[in-house]
Amino acid sequence: MRAPLPTPLVTVxxxxxxxxxxPAVLVAFPGDPVRVGPGAEDVADLGDVSGLAGATSRQGRSWVVGVGDGGPGDWRRAGASLVRALHADAEKAGGTTFDVRLPGDVTRDAVAAFTLGAAVGGYRFTVTGAEPPPRVKSLRLVTDVPGAADVVRKANALAAATSLGRDLANTPSNVKDPSWLAAAAVKAARAVPGLRVEVRDEKWLAEQRFGGVLAVGGGSARPPRFIELTWPGTGGAGEPHLVLVGKGITFDTGGISIKPADGMHLMRTDMSGGAAVIAALIGIARQSLPVRVTGLVPAAENHVSGSAYRPGDVITHHGGTTTEVTNTDAEGRLVLADALSYAVRTLAPDYLVDVATLTGAMKVSLGLRTGGLFATDDDLAARVTAAGARVGESWWRMPLPEDLAADVRSDIADLRQCPPGPGGITAALFLKEFTGDVPWAHLDIAGPARADKVYDEVVPGATGFAARTLIELAESYGLTNTIG
Structure with missing residues (x-):
């Protein structure tokens, strides 16, 4: 059985x-005594109500959820925890819709954060032949905050992008190959007026000398694809052109430099960067943002076979740069290099951003909840960080030290794929070679793209990380252009 896509979300x-x-849901703030918002008179006993962010309890027909200190992160956690509790209760009691009574002084940021958490916090991806259990279908936020409907509409769009990114990455790789990923992008794009998508096959890749994509995909019986999504903007004068590039490795064995068996099953999510780009383009187009955006996803399977590429090979990328292969498990940078070169040479971007589950080094450096950010432009780096903060995704800027740049050079080719030294940094320095003089950011999401436990609005499996940041980043350029 295949999981139904897209995964249904709670409507807010x-x-x-x-x-x-x-039934009503009330919000509570910690203190002595605990402060409960509108509807407190309906709660007979506050004995087990703490007000801590995400703490939920049932009080008769009503529910109470804690929002902690009331910051956006607490509200997002509250929304997610509430929906998970309501889902669990629905399997026993069958309740499917609730009214959430918000305090009169609630902010728009809090409303947006609560909506986002509630929409994606109960996400569940399951491949099964069994009938799905009863689930909460909708929440109504009862409030008279000006503009609440607008921020809820945007938060729902961000939630949908997160969910689509999760769906694409969670899909098992016996279903998901490069052709399937391309077809999924086409299907999603068809539902959004004005968004165009073009899929190129292995013949086009050979004609255009995408040597990295062809080498990585050469070991699989399921050939690579190159997905290009185009949002033309709204036609306003001077709209900047943002190009997003996402790694689309639909399964990664490591190739001849094969991975250990433990954990290899998780490599179905090695296209989380590509999923984030596809989901971001859908979200950008749905909101009709006034900025030109192109999304590029080089998609391939990295397999082991007689036709697999080898350590020691020299491959020629789009644009003519050659790379000495030293480790076939560092395949992501090879496919990204082709796409980055294509973007610079063909699309004339004003800004260039790539996103990928690229290096285990980032997991060691930053853990599992923070993405690594490398950038050649301070303004672009600041925009990415600020965009992530607004939508609940954390980024930490990493250096691009000049003293390591020479290590990317090869004795027998222009570049070597895996220089010695700090792995996340040297991978970024390799990619930098293909970005020309375009302001560029590289987002390494190897840590936060997957989760093995519940936290905040995240559930185990693919997290959809980076899709919201990319949408918010695009919106920041659209807003700048509108103001200017």
Whole structure:
């Protein structure tokens, strides 16, 4: 059986009145005593209500959820925890819709964060032939905050992008190959007016000398694809052109430099960068943002066979740069190099951003909840960091030290794929060679792209990390252009 795509999410709406007979959810703030928002008179006993962010309890027909200190992160955690609790209760009691009574002084940022957490916090991807259990279908936020409907609409769009990124990355690789990923992008794009998508096959890749993509995909019976999504903007004068590039390795054995068996099953999510780019383009187009955006996803399977590429090979990338291969498990940078070169030489971007589950070194450096950010432009780096902060994704800027740049050079080719030294940094320095003089950022999401436990709005499996940041980044350029 295949999991139904897209995964259904909880619908979050805004209303100004309570519905008769619908259970209510109240919010609580910690303190002595605990402070409960509107509807407190309906709670007979506050004995087990702490107000801590995400703490939920059932009080008769009502529910109480803690929002902690009331920051966006606490509200996001509260929304996610609430929906998970309601889902679990629905399997026993069957409740599918609730009214959430928000305090009169709630901020728009809090409303947006709560919506995002509630929409994706109960995400569940399961491949099964069994009937799905009862689930919560909708929440209505009862508030008279000006503009609440607009921020909820945007938060739902960000949630949908996160969910699509998760769906694409979670899909098992016996279903998901480069052709499937391309077809999924085409299907999603068809539902959004104005968004164009073009899929190129292995013949086109050979004609255009995409040597990295062809080498990495050469060991698989399922050939590579190159996916290009185009959002033309709204036609305004001077709209900047942002190009997003996402690694699309639909399964990664490591090739001849084969990975250990433990953990290899997780490599179905090695195209999380590509998933984030596809999801971001869908979200950008749905919001009709006034900025030109192109999304590029080089998609391939890295397999072991008689036709697999080898350590010691020299490959020629799009544009003519040659690379000495030293480790076939460092395949992501090879496919990204082709796409980055194509972007610079063909698309004339104003800004260039790539995103990839690229190096285990980033997991060691930053852990599993923070993405690594490398950039040649301070303004672009600041925009990425700020965009992530607004949508609940954390980034930490890493250096691109000049003293390591020479190590990327090869004795027998222009570049060597895996220089010695700090792995995340040297991988970024390799990619930098293909970005010309375009302001560029590299986002390494090897850590936060996957989770093995629940936290905040994240559930085990693919997290959809980076999709929201990319949408918010595009919006920041659209807003700048509108103001300018």
């Amino acid at each position: 709406e805004v209303a100004d009145t309570l519905r008769r007979g619908v």
